[in-house]
């Protein structure tokens with residue numbers, strides 16, 4: 001038999017299947033979707049088997065050396081999705097396949113076959129002796145045995161597991177784990193012999209009466225607040241047993257989620273969900289845009305749609321922006337669907353991600369909640385994909401393949417014939433326009449669940465505050481309202497908009513700003529290290545004590561960090577209890593959740609934070625939201641900056657007054673007249689939409705025009721400019737008259753890491769030839785890109801224009 005293999009050499013010449021002979025010994029092993037090692041020129045490299053056929057038209061084929069998997073890592077539908085992805089994003093097929101898999105399946109991890117003790121008796125005799133004195137063997141050893149096909153059968157049955165370990169961390173990964181050595185009956189009997197005084201032992205026994213599985217010793221002692229000695233004692237008495245183990249690294253394991261029942265839907269929710277249920281029942285593809293104001297009960301619609309899918313024996317994916325993948329959100333899914341849910345997000349280690357992925361692949365879970373790349377979850381019988389906060393730009397991947405999760409979801413929905421739900425209180429202009437044209441089906445939830453009005457919003461002009469002598473970062477109106485909340489024991493969320501805004505170091509006398517020597521951008525001041533850093537190239541330096549330009553010593557940092565706000569708060573409201581949430585306070589694992597828990601329990605009056613508190617919070621006692629700096633994003637060189645400002649302000653405001661107590665919002669700004677701030681204050685999406693659409697039409701931007709951005713960079717300015725010029729000329733000759741080709745122009749950040757950057761922006765309505773022309777450009781320069789420092793990036797539908 002012959003295997004068609006896509007090899008791991010990302011280049012134009014190798015971006016097609018190569019034929020390899022499957023050696024006799026591997027004929028029963030090799031399947032489509034597995035990774036294999038093949039000879040390629042003088043080297044041995046990895047590849048994906050994407051087809052198997054009886055004959056090849058070519059002679060003198062080489063043989064596959066060995067398989068890297070015993071079960072396929074890509075299904076045939078994912079392979080075809082990968083092929084589509086590579087076409088759409090102009091990337092190589094190998095990059096597309098790799099983007100769909102967890103990082104643990106890449107080279108620097110090593111592979112083992114593991115047989116849990118209880119499975120050993122289930123293995124055939126030959127394999128039993130192989131695992132006689134060990135619970136796992138290395139993959140390299142396994143290959144030598146000649147039993148690959150036998151091993152494969154046991155892997156398929158689930159008796160043998162394949163695990164990946166980071167090579168240099170192997171020792172750390174194995175940890176001491178504990179489980180009960182007795183049956184529940186015997187545990188109870190043993191417990192009855194314990195004295196009343198042995199409370200700790202009672203706790204341990206109770207734990208194992210309820211949990212019949214391994215738990216790491218450290219987790220057990222932490223959960224029960226006991227010492228190691230208590231456990232060791234019970235191990236000695238053979239009530240418990242211990243073992244060095246690899247356990248599913250489930251970050252939510254051993255956590256109790258309160259079970260929730262479906263709520264009785266309101267009429268509005270029912271009307272929204274009916275067509276969704278109908279398409280699910282009919283296995284019909286359709287894209288729904290669920291446009292519901294903040295707190296209108298969208299999540300309940302998601303949950304009950306998923307429930308419908310599960311009842312039919314199908315699976316569902318719910319995408320959530322990374323930043324909104326809060327413990328609260330996870331609770332809502334785990335609470336409803338229990339351990340049928342896997343969670344995938346960037347906070348997990350590579351091993352944890354692989355474990356969650358494997359649960360999906362082995363059919364052990366039915367629902368995935370996750371960030372962008374969870375759209376590739378390897379379900380085989382999908383019935384629904386939901387994209388919550390569909391307007392979020394984090395759904396776009398900025399590296400190759402530069403895909404957008406929304407496009408991938410819709411493609412999967414077409415392939416598998418199932419509906420897609422895009423949900424948002426502030427839909428992207430693109431999606432709303434499509435809904436208006438009837439490409440998507442619009443479903444609306446115009447009212448809040450509590451039937452309360454949306455919170456009242458006050459816009460405060462900070463220039464006025466200055467004029468009237470208030471130099472503090474809190475307007476008098478916000479300060480007054482803060483005081484009232486503290487008296488009434490209600491809670492406040494204070495939001496500092498950091499995006500597009502950073503603390504920089506400037507001389508007050510001559511205006512000199514400290515820039516990065518390698519990039520054309522100012523250095524960012526980091527308060528806790530007293531350092532300045534470049535966010536693009538990593539350059540670091542001390543803050544100068546005198547201005548390099550004018551020798552004045554009035555050189556200091558500008559801008560407002562959360563720490564500074566916290567200090568100010570303590571000065572003006574000494575009695576206020578503040579929880580600060582930012583990159584610094586949430587860097588430790590689990591701290592995000594701990595801080596939110598404390599706030600929820602009422603241990604603080606004010607939650608102060610950045611983007612990470614803008615979404616998803618649903619706490620009854622929040623009655624005030626303050627936005628300290630509403631306009632920082634407005635001045636970015638990005639045609640979406642008004643849209644992003646509107647969306648963010650609407651989202652933050654939506655945190656107030658979601659339950660019984662009515663809410664209030666204060667927005668502080670230096671541009672109070674800007675329409676995106678005015679209309680966010682009125683929560684008037686429809687008018688914002690009309691207004692912004694007019695502007696986009698005038699400027700020929702999305703959604704009226706498609707956009708593709710080509711960025712060229714090189715160490716030599718002239719070279720970057722020259723190549724961009726040639727590309728622009730070539731494209732102009734290939735495009736129709738209705739297209740606009742803007743270039744070559746210097747990028748908004750003209751130099752990063754000593755590389756000069758030029759760009760060409762294409763705006764177009766319909767250019768069937770464009771894809772082909774872009775490929776031609778990439779092909780043309782491929783040689784130069786691999787052998788010199790020239791870089792060319794093509795971004796179809798870009799979200800970052802810098």
Ligand SMILES: Nc1ncnc2c1ncn2[C@@H]1O[C@H](COP(=O)(O)OP(=O)(O)OP(=O)(O)O)[C@@H](O)[C@H]1O
Nearest residue numbers: 263264265266294295296297298299300449616654
């Ligand atoms: N049918 C229902 N009956 C009673 N309560 C409900 C119902 N549906 C939702 N809720 C409650 O209403 C509140 C708001 O709902 P939810 O958080 O789902 O809104 P949302 O539209 O997803 O909000 P946001 O976009 O602001 O995150 C929640 O506390 C939720 O439990």
Ligand SMILES: [Zn+2]
Nearest residue numbers: 507510547550
């Ligand atoms: Zn100066």
Ligand SMILES: [Zn+2]
Nearest residue numbers: 516519534537
């Ligand atoms: Zn730099």
